[in-house]
Amino acid sequence: MQRPLLVLVLVLGLAIPTAACDSVEGLAPLLQPGSVLLLGEMHGTVQSQGFAVRAACLALGAGHAVTLALEIPVQEAGRIAAYLGSAGDEAAQVSLLSGPFWTDRYQDGRRSEAMLALIEDVRMMRRRGQPVRLTLLDTSVPPADGQSRDQVMADNLIAALDASAQDVFIVLTGNLHSRVTLGSPWNPKYEPMGFLFTRAKPAVKVTALDVAYPGGTAWTCDSADAAGCKVRAIRGKGDDKGVRVILHPLEGGFHGVYNVGPLTASPPAAQGAKATSGPK
Numbered sequence: 001m002q003r004p005l006l007v008l009v010l011v012l013g014l015a016i017p018t019a020a021c022d023s024v025e026g027l028a029p030l031l032q033p034g035s036v037l038l039l040g041e042m043h044g045t046v047q048s049q050g051f052a053v054r055a056a057c058l059a060l061g062a063g064h065a066v067t068l069a070l071e072i073p074v075q076e077a078g079r080i081a082a083y084l085g086s087a088g089d090e091a092a093q094v095s096l097l098s099g100p101f102w103t104d105r106y107q108d109g110r111r112s113e114a115m116l117a118l119i120e121d122v123r124m125m126r127r128r129g130q131p132v133r134l135t136l137l138d139t140s141v142p143p144a145d146g147q148s149r150d151q152v153m154a155d156n157l158i159a160a161l162d163a164s165a166q167d168v169f170i171v172l173t174g175n176l177h178s179r180v181t182l183g184s185p186w187n188p189k190y191e192p193m194g195f196l197f198t199r200a201k202p203a204v205k206v207t208a209l210d211v212a213y214p215g216g217t218a219w220t221c222d223s224a225d226a227a228g229c230k231v232r233a234i235r236g237k238g239d240d241k242g243v244r245v246i247l248h249p250l251e252g253g254f255h256g257v258y259n260v261g262p263l264t265a266s267p268p269a270a271q272g273a274k275a276t277s278g279p280k
Contacts, residue, residue: 020050020054020057021054021057021058021061022054023058024051024054024055024058024243024244024245024258025242025243025244025245026244026245026246026247026256027055027058027244027245027258028058028062030207030245031055031058031059031062031064031168032064032168032205033064033065033166033167033168034165034166034167034168034204034205035168035169035204035205035206035207036157036161036169036171036197036204036205036206036207037055037168037169037170037171037207037209038171038173038178038180038194038206038207038208038209039051039052039055039170039171039172039173039178039209039211039258040173040174040175040176040177040178040179040208040209040210040211040254041172041173041174041175041211042109042174042175042211042213042218042220042234042263043108043109043110043112043174043218043219043220044108044109044110044112044218044219044220044265044266044267045109045112045114045216045217045218045219045263045264045265045266046114046263046264046265046266047211047213047260047261047263047264048114048172048211048260049112049114049115049117049118049172049266050114050260051211051243051258051260052068052118052170052172053118053121053122054243055170056068056121056122056125056132056168056170057125059168059170060125060130060131060132064167064168065131065132065133065164065166065167065168066130066131066132066133066167066168066169066170067132067133067134067135067160067161067164067167067168067169067170068118068122068132068133068134068135068170068171068172069134069135069136069137069156069157069160069169069170069171069172069173070115070118070134070135070136070137070172070173071110071137071138071153071172071173071174071177072101072110072115072136072137072138073101073136073138073139073140074136074137074138074139074156075100075101075139075140075141076099076101076136076140077136079095079096079098079099080096080119080134080136082095082096083095083096083119083123084119084122084123084126084134086123088120088123088124093116096116096119097116097269097270098270100140101140102268102269102270103270105226106221106224106226106229107219107221107226107229107268108221108229109218109219109220109221109229109266110174111268111269111270112219112266112267112268112269113266113267113268113269114266115266115269116269118172119134122134133164133167135156135157135160136156137152137153137156137157137171137173137193138152138153138156139152146190147190147191150177150191150192150193150196151191151193151196153173153177153193154193154194154196154197154200157169157171157193157197158197158200158201161201161204173193175210175211176192177192177193177194178192178193178194178208178209178210178253178254179192179194179195179208179252179253179254180192180194180195180197180198180206180208180250180253180254180255181195181250181252181253182195183253192253194206194208194253195253207247207255207256208253208254208255209245209254209255209256209257209258210252210253210254210256210257210258211238211257211258211260212237212238212239212246212257212258212259212260213236213237213238213259213260213261213262213263214236214238214239214240214261214262215233215234215235215236215262215263216233216234216236216262216263216264216265217231217232217233217234217263217264217265218231218232218234218263218265219231219232219265219266219267219268220232220234231265231267232265234263236262238257238259238260239259240261240262241259242259242261243258243259243260243261244258244259245257245258245259246258246259
């Protein structure tokens with residue numbers, strides 16, 4: 001097995017928005033203790049991670065404890081905890097990015113510079129003494145099928161909520177998993193993580209928002225081949241009239257959208273992961 005060549009991307013050098021606390025139209029009522037905000041994202045972009053951090057910052061500013069939940073395998077919890085407790089220096093980042101999640105050959109956008117910057121923002125919040133937790137939802141142990149993976153993520157979210165029931169939960173996953181109704185565009189029987197969670201926790205206030213944008217770029221994969229992952233232009237499904245939340249009657253699994261403006265592609269944080277060869 002050939003070891004991957006890890007190319008470090010220092011967080012301080014990233015053009016990623018940090019924890020700005022500017023208000024967002026329509027967001028404050030969704031950031032209540034014990035509530036869950038499901039944010040569906042387009043993997044491999046900057047803006048959704050920035051929005052999640054902004055929401056966390058606003059909730060903390062209102063005096064609430066926050067749990068940020070991410071679509072990262074729980075098997076990375078030790079490395080992430082070590083990073084959150086570190087000085088955020090080069091050695092700490094090298095250690096974090098050496099994990100199999102970050103160095104996977106298939107860079108699907110979840111392992112982005114923006115995701116690394118989000119984790120760094122959480123580290124800085126915790127360093128300032130703010131009550132923010134990071135919980136991981138996914139698994140690197142291959143489930144029987146995609147449906148089983150959504151069940152794993154729902155179970156992990158339920159456990160996190162049970163442990164910190166008065167936190168504001170901000171959950172960032174791909175917008176297939178964040179739907180709160182049965183079905184997907186290609187499978188009417190599909191049970192997304194959001195649907196499974198709300199079925200198990202009917203008394204919890206849950207708001208599911210899909211990301212909206214007028215276009216832009218994203219790091220995406222067009223096949224199961226790792227070579228098909230790269231920066232691409234994407235069509236829009238929103239406007240460029242400012243960052244805001246727009247609620248509507250439940251439709252397509254979502255209660256509304258969070259508009260973020262044009263998307264910007266975020267490449268893999270561990271650039272050298274693409275050079276990995278041999279079995280993992």
